[in-house]
Amino acid sequence: MRPITRHAAAALGALALAGTTTLTAHADAAQPAPAGDEGGSHISGYCPSVANPTVPGGRAHWELVCADGGVNFFGWVEDTLPDNTDICVDTVDNWGLVRTKGFGTRESFNYRVANTNYVGLELSHC
Known part of the structure; x- marks a missing residue:
């Protein structure tokens, strides 16, 4: 034994x-992804790619797909904390894509950028 x-x-x-x-x-x-200067998650993406970044009080999901010489990128952003601060998804060159409208809201987006295979996106408080 x-x-x-x-x-x-x-x-x-x-x-x-x-x-x-x-x-x-x-x-x-x-x-989580390292926070940027504004407390956001900076995601640089070549297509095809998928990301699910989070920040305190918010989360997002997006996909980048190459088609016809450009990038289609689409997804959503959600506010998960009742702190009177909205959550935004923006391009790193500040296009101003989408913003939540209060706690518990989810906003969708769908955009295209021609002549590239790269889009830098950021999830942040706004």
Whole structure:
């Protein structure tokens, strides 16, 4: 019985170590994108790509798709905190795409930029 106990203890130790490693890897992957100067998530995207950025009190989803020599980008932004601050999705060159209209609202957007395969988007408070 003694060899079985030793093998069982070794197996349990290996499982515990593997579980710790897995949890650490998932925790690192779940970190939000670094905040910019205005507390936003800057996402630079070449198509095709999908992003799900978050900021305190807001979240968004968008997709970039290449078509006919340009980029189609579409998605939504949602205000998740009753703090009287709206949440915006904007291009990094400040087109002014979409803004929520209060806590619990979700606003959609759908745009196209010709002659490129790149769009820089930002999720921020506004």
